[in-house]
Amino acid sequence: IERTLSIIKPDATRRNLTGKINAKFEEAGLRIVAQKRIKLSMGQAGKFYEVHKERPFYGELCEFMASEPVVVQVLEGEGAILKNREVMGATNPADAAEGTIRKEYALSVGENSVHGSDAPETAAQEISFFFSGLELV
Ligand code: ATP
Ligand code: MG
Secondary structure (H helix, E strand, O other): OEEEEEEEOHHHHHOOOHHHHHHHHHHOOOEEEEEEEEOOOHHHHHHHOHHHOOOOOHHHHHHHHOOOOEEEEEEEEOOHHHHHHHHHOOOOHHHOOOOOHHHHHOOOOOOOOEEEOOOHHHHHHHHHHHOOHHHOO
């Protein structure tokens, strides 16, 4: 059974959408096995998104992610990584399919409500970035 790292981003926590977004995950068969609300520093946001450091939106992305609290969580299920990305929808809400989280809740390509790991290696790395072994059962 697979696990993936999910983040409910500041635009969504600010609008009190955590429960509605979690309902989408659970309806899709994803189990929330760990979850906490934290506020990232600029340094932590920068480290988390280091793969994007050459992209033009990197500074804006880090400032956004550090602007207000986020909810970080581990989702578990069969094919959880792909399933989560399906439930999230396309990065840009204008391209996101009907019924996806980003279609329903995202404000823009930057403020797009959720993050999800994109591969098994990044999932493992991102889960350990936020959670210790003791927090995962
Ligand atoms: P995530 O990694 O957050 O799950 P993703 O894999 O769909 O999203 P990436 O290409 O990895 O998209 O981009 C990471 C994040 O950077 C996006 O979720 C979005 O918040 C931001 N981003 C991506 N493209 C742009 C852009 N053109 N302008 C502003 N922000 C962007
Ligand atoms: Mg990504």
